[in-house]
Amino acid sequence: MDASRELHRLVSGYQVTQAVHVAATLGLSDVLAEGPKTMTELAEATGTDSQSLTRLMRALIALGLYAGDDGKYTNTEVGDALRSDAPHPIAGWVRFIGQGSHWAAYTGLADSIRTGETAFPTVHGEPVWEYRAKHPSERKLFDGAMTSMSGMLTDAVVDAYDFSRYNTVVDVGGGRGRLLSGILERYPAVTGILFDQPDVVAGVEGFQVVGGSFFESVPSGDALVLKSVIHDWADAESIEILRVCRRALPADGRVLLVEQLLDRSPDPVRTALSDLNMLVMTGGRERTVDEYRALLAAADLELTGTVPTASPAFVIEATPRHQA
16 A cells, blocks of 8 residues: 555545535536436536536546546436435435535634534534524535435334334434334334424424424433434533433333444444544534443433444433333
């Protein structure tokens, strides 16, 4: 291996992110899904400058997203994955991570490493949740990103974990309900409740919807599912959320955390980078099994199992501590 060349490839990753982000923002893969396009046709369909778009497409072809033959451009298999109608859409996540506030927050990573403080408030002057509340367009991008990620995880979770044992599944912090929809499609006898902030769940149909804050109360159910929620928060806030869930849990109920595990990850690079993302953005963190066990114990819950999925995430199962 040429170490210098490998380092150059790694440090140039920001250019790749932005090039793919622009492809998603312009909807290039959706346009090319209609059939091969000349550069003139592609520029007209996306409202772009043809010379600049030619330069972008040259880079995206080199990266493997598109092909260009006989003066026409087409999707590759990778480019097809960026379509809005892809089986596991990721375009929402790509549009989100390349936008300004997320991108700029990473300029504070060095300070976070030096001080232990979250970068986002240092760079933007306020915590990420408050910032997004004041910037609806960025909140919309974030919600779209979470829906994208839920789509990628849903099949893996419902394939790996048996929800048929439950009467009522509450998706706590469930966004627009992508995971809950997948659970109910697989297990139609289960009743589903979607819980998130009122503006997030507004207009969602297909199951019972409850708006509120998981720092105050959550609906009762014999399974409370929290996907990618606890990793957003530091220990004190995580314990507070889990205590609220514990109060809503019947004696035979379970809390199910869908999270990555630092010490068991099948994709250590992805999990480690996700951990850095929590440091930069939210002040949360990815955790080990023992760290989750300690958080759950502080909320009067007992970790009873970890179920791997066909993704980097595990289903972490917990019951009230008084149970065997």
